[in-house]
Amino acid sequence: MTQARPAIAVAGLRKRYGTGETAMDALKGVDLTVQPGEVIGLIGPSGSGKSTLLKCLGAVTEPSAGRIDLDGETVYENGWRNRDPRALRRDRIGFVFQAPYLIPFLDVTDNVALPLLLAGWSKREARQRARELLTALDVAQRAHVAITQLSGGEQQRVAIARALANQPPIILADEPTAPLDSERALAVVRILNRMAQQYRTAIIVVTHDEKIIPTFKRLYHIRDGRTYEDAGAGRELD
Amino acid sequence: MINLAGRDILHSWGKYAFTGLGLGLLIGVTLSMAGIYRGMVDDGKALLGNSGADLWVVQQDTLGPYAEPSSLRDDLYRSLLGLPGVQRAANVTYLTMQVRHADQDTRVMVVGMQPGQPGAPRYLIAGRQIERAHYEAVADIKTGFQLGERIRIRRQDYTVVGLTRRMVSASGDPMLFIPLRDAQEAQFLKDSDALHNERARLRANPALNRPGLPGLVESLARAQESSHTVNAVLVQTAPGWDAEAVAGDIRRWKHLQAYTQAQMEEVLIVKLIATSARQIGVFLVILAVVSAAIVSFIIYTMTLGKLREIAVLKLIGARNRTIAAMILQEALGLGLIGFVVGKSVATLWAPYFPKYVLLEPGDAVRGFAAVLLICALASTLAIRTALRVDPATAIGG
Numbered sequence: 261m262t263q264a265r266p267a268i269a270v271a272g273l274r275k276r277y278g279t280g281e282t283a284m285d286a287l288k289g290v291d292l293t294v295q296p297g298e299v300i301g302l303i304g305p306s307g308s309g310k311s312t313l314l315k316c317l318g319a320v321t322e323p324s325a326g327r328i329d330l331d332g333e334t335v336y337e338n339g340w341r342n343r344d345p346r347a348l349r350r351d352r353i354g355f356v357f358q359a360p361y362l363i364p365f366l367d368v369t370d371n372v373a374l375p376l377l378l379a380g381w382s383k384r385e386a387r388q389r390a391r392e393l394l395t396a397l398d399v400a401q402r403a404h405v406a407i408t409q410l411s412g413g414e415q416q417r418v419a420i421a422r423a424l425a426n427q428p429p430i431i432l433a434d435e436p437t438a439p440l441d442s443e444r445a446l447a448v449v450r451i452l453n454r455m456a457q458q459y460r461t462a463i464i465v466v467t468h469d470e471k472i473i474p475t476f477k478r479l480y481h482i483r484d485g486r487t488y489e490d491a492g493a494g495r496e497l498d
Numbered sequence: 499m500i501n502l503a504g505r506d507i508l509h510s511w512g513k514y515a516f517t518g519l520g521l522g523l524l525i526g527v528t529l530s531m532a533g534i535y536r537g538m539v540d541d542g543k544a545l546l547g548n549s550g551a552d553l554w555v556v557q558q559d560t561l562g563p564y565a566e567p568s569s570l571r572d573d574l575y576r577s578l579l580g581l582p583g584v585q586r587a588a589n590v591t592y593l594t595m596q597v598r599h600a601d602q603d604t605r606v607m608v609v610g611m612q613p614g615q616p617g618a619p620r621y622l623i624a625g626r627q628i629e630r631a632h633y634e635a636v637a638d639i640k641t642g643f644q645l646g647e648r649i650r651i652r653r654q655d656y657t658v659v660g661l662t663r664r665m666v667s668a669s670g671d672p673m674l675f676i677p678l679r680d681a682q683e684a685q686f687l688k689d690s691d692a693l694h695n696e697r698a699r700l701r702a703n704p705a706l707n708r709p710g711l712p713g714l715v716e717s718l719a720r721a722q723e724s725s726h727t728v729n730a731v732l733v734q735t736a737p738g739w740d741a742e743a744v745a746g747d748i749r750r751w752k753h754l755q756a757y758t759q760a761q762m763e764e765v766l767i768v769k770l771i772a773t774s775a776r777q778i779g780v781f782l783v784i785l786a787v788v789s790a791a792i793v794s795f796i797i798y799t800m801t802l803g804k805l806r807e808i809a810v811l812k813l814i815g816a817r818n819r820t821i822a823a824m825i826l827q828e829a830l831g832l833g834l835i836g837f838v839v840g841k842s843v844a845t846l847w848a849p850y851f852p853k854y855v856l857l858e859p860g861d862a863v864r865g866f867a868a869v870l871l872i873c874a875l876a877s878t879l880a881i882r883t884a885l886r887v888d889p890a891t892a893i894g895g
């Protein structure tokens with residue numbers, strides 16, 4: 261990999277929860293880079309700080325120290341550079357969670373169009389793009405049903421479509437395959453890989469899922485608040 | 499941007515419809531309460547307006563004839579007619595009593611008046627005015643009496659010859675107009691046993707039963723059996739005369755109380771129904787507080803049920819404003835449903851109230867504004883909770 265500008269570059273990132281005696285260091289100096297179009301895996305034991313790292317990268321939780329560069333731009337260095345983390349989330353980052361958390365009172369298309377509508381797109385254009393994504397993710401035939409009528413796998417694909425809607429350079433996925441059987445889990449990973457290639461999106465996938473771990477070309481381990489790159493990852497694919 | 503509140507209401511329309519219905523019934527009760535008050539005021543105004551009088555002359559130091567008993571000699575009107583500015587003056591009596599009709603008692607206000615004079619019914623909706631000197635009656639339609647029907651007042655039968663509308667006393671009893679003489683008799687007439695005893699006592703009184711004075715007892719008895727009092731004299735002022743100026747003269751020279759129409763309204767509305775109005779006012783305040791509590795509780799619970807969605811909305815970049823607007827609009831939507839239901843049921847059940855219920859459009863508009871205001875205030879608790887939601891909770895652990 262020789263790209264000059266990684267999509268995500270994290271250096272010495274720390275996060276402390278609480279203060280005084282109850283203070284708890286969840287991240288103790290995380291270093292990590294992800295190139296555009298790359299899907300990396302992040303694995304580690306429970307409580308090791310995986311979700312905390314995603315929340316910091318996703319501008320949901322403010323880190324305590326360190327630096328985050330997105331697309332070559334420093335967005336955090338001992339304080340948010342961009343004064344509005346909400347806009348950062350809206351414009352630069354897509355989220356996929358363990359549960360799809362779709363909005364039950366919107367239909368499939370509008371769930372996918374929602375990030376665009378929030379960013380000020382017109383209804384027509386936002387829905388047009390939502391339909392394209394649903395087609396790409398093979399759920400176009402379900403475009404107008406209520407969320408409750410979708411299967412778990414379909415819901416997760418709709419959630420991925422929503423994460424992709426505003427063409428974010430970065431997607432953060434926290435155990436996206438946890439509720440799915442292995443076949444569907446692998447299908448979701450294939451989709452993420454395809455999307456990464458198609459849209460040059462950098463994707464971090466946090467997972468416990470043994471079945472999908474071998475699919476990552478690069479793998480980070482996180483233990484006790486520190487990251488280690490797995491040199492042996494991706495060999496199975498070669 | 500799509501309307502999130504509208505979508506949510508459509509999605510869980512059953513919940514909104516039911517809570518809206520409940521709130522609507524409450525709003526309906528509120529509007530009816532206001533309507534009852536308006537009806538009382540309007541009844542009072544109709545009573546004054548339909549009497550055709552400019553001045554009400556009553557006993558000194560009383561608020562008569564509607565709010566307090568007032569008693570005047572029935573020849574007083576002649577001296578009033580002599581005053582400058584007085585065009586017409588007529589005696590009236592008011593007596594609230596039960597009248598038997600179709601085997602049941604109906605509560606009416608019997609008005610003794612002289613046909614064609616102030617105090618007589620001005621507009622009939624059926625039949626004719628009283629033409630004979632005795633035992634004819636004109637009844638308000640609310641009495642339920644029919645034209646040609648015979649009704650009994652005290653010891654006399656009367657024939658209903660005409661019908662009026664919206665002629666009710668200040669307490670809502672329909673009016674029954676009869677000739678003044680009959681009314682004076684009815685007012686004074688005791689039941690026959692009492693009358694009998696009275697006569698026996700007179701005859702037994704040796705001071706009255708002297709030889710050489712024949713007929714004394716009889717004329718005394720007759721004097722006791724008829725009345726020469728009335729409750730008020732209604733006066734019409736001559737054209738070009740200021741009612742208040744004429745009233746001033748009457749007060750000064752005749753030692754009587756005289757009220758103009760405006761003053762009479764003041765007595766009826768401010769004094770007579772003031773307690774009822776305050777009663778209704780307190781009730782309205784309680785209803786407003788209860789509605790506010792209900793709306794705020796419902797909106798709060800609905801918001802608690804949506805915290806996850808709200809966290810997701812925040813995570814994907816929704817502004818606080820967007821989320822606050824969603825909750826506010828849902829509260830207003832609930833208020834709108836409630837108001838439509840409330841206005842409809844209030845209109846539907848208004849005719850079933852025994853007293854006149856006047857639903858003024860102005861009250862509906864004010865009620866609508868109050869409902870929206872209450873809903874907006876009630877949503878603040880839910881909005882504050884929603885704005886405190888941490889988007890991180892959408893990601894979970």
Ligand SMILES: Nc1ncnc2c1ncn2[C@@H]1O[C@H](COP(=O)(O)OP(=O)(O)OP(=O)(O)O)[C@@H](O)[C@H]1O
Pocket residue numbers: 277278284285286304305306307308309310311312313894895
């Ligand atoms: N909001 C918080 N306040 C205090 N401590 C927290 C908070 N969130 C996480 N922690 C702590 O930080 C540590 C890392 O938590 P985190 O959720 O990142 O773990 P994780 O690796 O995602 O675990 P899991 O695999 O169980 O999801 C844990 O010890 C957790 O208790």
Ligand SMILES: [Mg+2]
Pocket residue numbers: 310311312434894895
């Ligand atoms: Mg986690």
